[in-house]
Amino acid sequence: MTIEDDLANAMAAHVSGVEAAPNLGSTVRRRHRAHVIRLRVAGAALVTAAVAVALPAMVNFGEPANTSKTATGQDHVVIRNNVTVPDVTGRRITEAVQALRDVGLKAVLSGREVRDGKVITQEPAAGTVVAWGSPIKLAQLPSAPRPQALGDLGDGREFGGIRLTYLPAGLEWGKWSKDDVIGTGKSYTTSYQKPGVPEGEYSVQVIVAHGSSADALYNFMPELQVEIVDIGGRPARLSKDGDSGAAGGPSTPTIIWKLRDDVAVEVFISPGYAKEIDGLSELKKIAEGIRAIM
Amino acid sequence: MTDDEAAFDEFLATRSTSLLRTAILMCGATRHDAEDLVQHALERVYRNWPRIRRNNPEAYAKKVIVNAAISRARRRKVVQEIMFARPPETAADSPDLDLRDTLIGELRRLPPRMRAVLVLRYWEDQSEQATAAMLGCSVGTVKSQAARGLAKIRESMDVAKEVTR
Numbered sequence: 001m002t003i004e005d006d007l008a009n010a011m012a013a014h015v016s017g018v019e020a021a022p023n024l025g026s027t028v029r030r031r032h033r034a035h036v037i038r039l040r041v042a043g044a045a046l047v048t049a050a051v052a053v054a055l056p057a058m059v060n061f062g063e064p065a066n067t068s069k070t071a072t073g074q075d076h077v078v079i080r081n082n083v084t085v086p087d088v089t090g091r092r093i094t095e096a097v098q099a100l101r102d103v104g105l106k107a108v109l110s111g112r113e114v115r116d117g118k119v120i121t122q123e124p125a126a127g128t129v130v131a132w133g134s135p136i137k138l139a140q141l142p143s144a145p146r147p148q149a150l151g152d153l154g155d156g157r158e159f160g161g162i163r164l165t166y167l168p169a170g171l172e173w174g175k176w177s178k179d180d181v182i183g184t185g186k187s188y189t190t191s192y193q194k195p196g197v198p199e200g201e202y203s204v205q206v207i208v209a210h211g212s213s214a215d216a217l218y219n220f221m222p223e224l225q226v227e228i229v230d231i232g233g234r235p236a237r238l239s240k241d242g243d244s245g246a247a248g249g250p251s252t253p254t255i256i257w258k259l260r261d262d263v264a265v266e267v268f269i270s271p272g273y274a275k276e277i278d279g280l281s282e283l284k285k286i287a288e289g290i291r292a293i294m
Numbered sequence: 295m296t297d298d299e300a301a302f303d304e305f306l307a308t309r310s311t312s313l314l315r316t317a318i319l320m321c322g323a324t325r326h327d328a329e330d331l332v333q334h335a336l337e338r339v340y341r342n343w344p345r346i347r348r349n350n351p352e353a354y355a356k357k358v359i360v361n362a363a364i365s366r367a368r369r370r371k372v373v374q375e376i377m378f379a380r381p382p383e384t385a386a387d388s389p390d391l392d393l394r395d396t397l398i399g400e401l402r403r404l405p406p407r408m409r410a411v412l413v414l415r416y417w418e419d420q421s422e423q424a425t426a427a428m429l430g431c432s433v434g435t436v437k438s439q440a441a442r443g444l445a446k447i448r449e450s451m452d453v454a455k456e457v458t459r
Contacts, residue, residue: 003444003447003448003451004416004444006393006397007397007401007412007416007444007447008416008417008419009394010393010394010395010397010398010401011319011398011401011413011416011417012417013394014318014319014394014398015315015318015319018311018314018315018318018325019311019314020306020310020311020313020314020332021329024306024310024332024333024336025302025303025306027333028306028333028336028337028340029340031333031334031337032337032340032341216365219365220361220362220365221361221430222358222361251342251345
């Protein structure tokens with residue numbers, strides 16, 4: 001047998017027992033939603049979800065664990081102890097719910113539903129003494145899906161070590177930002193939109209990646225129909241569809257280049273907005289207007 | 295369920311195992327990584343499904359997997375532990391087993407692009423032209439990468455034989 005046959009047999013044997021998971025479809029759809037939230041910041045409906053926390057003592061109402069019985073002379077009266085609210089901010093929702101349950105309080109989630117996000121605020125505040133069994137409102141906003149990694153950026157044109165000196169007329173900052181988008185180095189993203197569009201829509205999004213992340217961003221090449229253009233003396237990949245993988249068809253106009261050896265920038269225009277403007281020439285103008293400010 | 299959704303489910307039912315197998319060989323890492331890779335690729339397929347469903351979605355998914363596996367392996371540059379155990383139905387005393395394990399081990403040690411060439415050529419049985427198209431390189435590069443990959447594996451196997459003799 002040749003080494004090719006040996007290798008083919010070895011590969012076949014190696015994966016012969018592998019089967020895709022039966023729930024792959026729902027996993028992929030869930031990831032799709034997560035992706036939409038992460039990169040496009042889709043306008044997820046605000047939900048207020050009350051977590052059905054089965055309080056042990058409420059189920060076992062007659063004999064709750066932390067009660068004291070006081071003799072009144074005629075009858076037994078059940079008195080529940082008051083509880084000091086613990087500080088659960090900064091903890092994961094599941095931990096916070098458990099911690100509240102442990103002291104006999106009920107967690108109520110408000111804000112956007114995020115799977116096991118972090119608690120941003122709680123009400124009443126830690127240290128408050130409340131009646132046993134009281135509801136504590138926990139808010140996850142704004143951990144996601146509208147992340148605010150960089151805080152208030154003002155007009156949003158300066159972030160992640162770059163400044164945008166040009167944007168198509170009429171766009172405003174999308175009022176969100178995210179870091180750690182790609183690779184192991186530092187990376188940031190934010191977007192710009194037409195005023196009044198539904199929350200979560202973007203018109204132009206920019207990703208900046210530094211150091212090792214710069215290579216990760218720059219070397220990931222799903223674009224089709226790439227045209228190399230010059231941006232400040234460096235080659236940039238300009239594509240009608242930077243989101244396409246192997247498929248064709250215009251969708252998300254994208255430009256990516258290295259602003260410096262250690263800084264890569266990617267700018268893309270949403271498919272909807274691209275129909276209203278000349279996507280490729282606007283991309284070039286935006287790219288040419290981006291300056292490093294480090 | 296819409297027609298698109300139903301068609302996507304059918305695509306998953308028929309093609310996902312094959313995609314996962316390719317990904318496992320391709321990424322040379324843990325099964326967990328391979329599954330993540332496949333989910334990543336299928337999410338992109340799903341995103342663009344109305345556009346690509348009649349235009350060979352499997353090739354699209356495979357291309358995403360190949361590209362992501364290569365860039366991910368380059369990004370990490372860490373030899374991952376071999377976590378994927380041998381298939382349970384393989385008899386433990388099979389005489390071929392050592393050879394197979396060694397071959398797979400050598401395959402993992404190759405640079406990601408070279409490994410991708412070997413997987414596409416000898417596992418998927420793709421032509422040199424198809425492999426080149428999927429990797430976005432020339433046919434000549436596929437030929438030379440395949441030859442060098444096989445030579446490296448053969449060399450390591452010979453060394454292993456010398457040592458155990």
